[in-house]
Amino acid sequence: MALEIPEVVIDRLPIYTRALALLQRQGRNVVNSQELGGRLGVTPAQIRKDLSYFGRFGKQGRGYNVKRLLEELHQILGITREWSMVLVGVGQLGRAILGYDGFAPQGFRIVAAFDVDPDIVGDMVNGLEVKSVAQLQDEMPDLDAQIAIVAVPAANAQEVIDALVECGVKAILNYAPIAAHAPPDVRIRDIDPVLGLQSMTFYIKEGGTTS
Amino acid sequence: MALEIPEVVIDRLPIYTRALALLQRQGRNVVNSQELGGRLGVTPAQIRKDLSYFGRFGKQGRGYNVKRLLEELHQILGITREWSMVLVGVGQLGRAILGYDGFAPQGFRIVAAFDVDPDIVGDMVNGLEVKSVAQLQDEMPDLDAQIAIVAVPAANAQEVIDALVECGVKAILNYAPIAAHAPPDVRIRDIDPVLGLQSMTFYIKEGGTTS
DNA sequence: GTATGTGAACCACTTCACAGCA
DNA sequence: TGCTGTGAAGTGGTTCACATAC
DSSP, X not given: OOSOOOHHHHHHHHHHHHHHXXXXXXXXXXXXHXXXXXXHTOOHHHHHHHHXXXXXXXXXXXXXXXXXXXXXXXXXXXXXXXXXXXXXXXSHHHHHHHHOTTSGGGTEEEEEEEESOTTTTTOEETTEEEEEGGGHHHHHHHHOOOEEEEOSOHHHHHHHHHHHHHTTOXXXXXXXXXXXXXXXXXXXXXXXXXXXXXXXXXXXXXXXOOO | OOSOOOHHHHXXXXXXXHHHHHHHHTTOOEEOHHHHHHHHTOOHHHHHHHHHTTOOOEETTTEEEHHHHHHHHHHHHTOSSOEEEEEEOXXXXXXXXXXXXXXXXXXXXXXXXXXXXXXXXXXXXXXXXXXXGGGHHHHHHHHOOOEEEEOSXXXXXXXHXXXXXHTTOOEEEEOSSSOOOOOTTSEEEEOOHHHHHHHHHHHHTTSOOOO
């Protein structure tokens, strides 16, 4: 199987997955690239090309079986299983993340939470006892978590990420507003709503130009 | 001035801005594209090319004056002013957004919050009285908010977005996990942490391939 | 007849490499 | 000498268009 799948393609697969899951809930059995593309704002050719990196899932003249394609995508993305995650940073943002109900239905579960603040360590938050970051090295082996969520202040984010990498974490969802560094075998996704706002203001700042 | 600036370029400017602001706080006066690129994981040529769309801000042999470049970028992005935003959806997620302390320092202020739930309407949250979405049309003209944040359940997100567009909103930060539609003159940014997780699992699912 | 899968053509962004300026 | 600004070259992703299969 191919080693040369563009990263943008991988980034689109979860979107397809999300749309297919919706179609399935709506009771649809079959969908074609045209309709799927229309719903997502993506060209039909794009969808067909993206899928073709992984196999031939459609039927000419008909389209794609929703259930089948959804299963294939789950397989491809590695989301047939549950994934355990650890959270570092249990401040306001961290608590919101712990309370976010969008992870569990998709198979992502936060199994431990860490903080530096001694006033917070020991607290029960959403059914989890907050542990000290000092214990990270000790606790991680038992947790079997390859994914971490970082919700600490910008100033401490890089050191936390370094520590997590040291513990063998392979994917990081970073909420701190910094450009984080990690070895090439560790994936990082940054979530910073302000960046999105700041790029949108460019376009609206004065009856501005539409793309 | 050019009408043909790639959207990817615009998306990078806030990152440059963030890094320059940090440099400024650290007391640095000058930076060259090499160092800035190193910090951000971007090639120096990329930075120079991106900036060249907007003008000539550097000095040969020296680099860029941090303060000057920062000001230019603020100007370009339209973030010299404050921006007012409205929030729709004051559930768990909405409350977390209201409490998020990352917006204000960057000049983004939530000036009103709306919800459908009569049990929530009237509540004071973070100093704002929650209004009914039914009042959206009435309230919006006074608020002078061109940006909206959507934090309602997926099932209601599109109708809320339609209503906001109707009210003249020009940019939407969408936290609902759907592919939202809007007219071309309205910008949308989606924030869905699950999509990020699902694309990362592709790479880590079994001692997986690094990019 | 209809919609997929895919090489080929196209387009857009990135990187190169060097002239030009401090 | 050192680093920017930028045409030109290169690269990679998107779209086209049609043979293929149902």
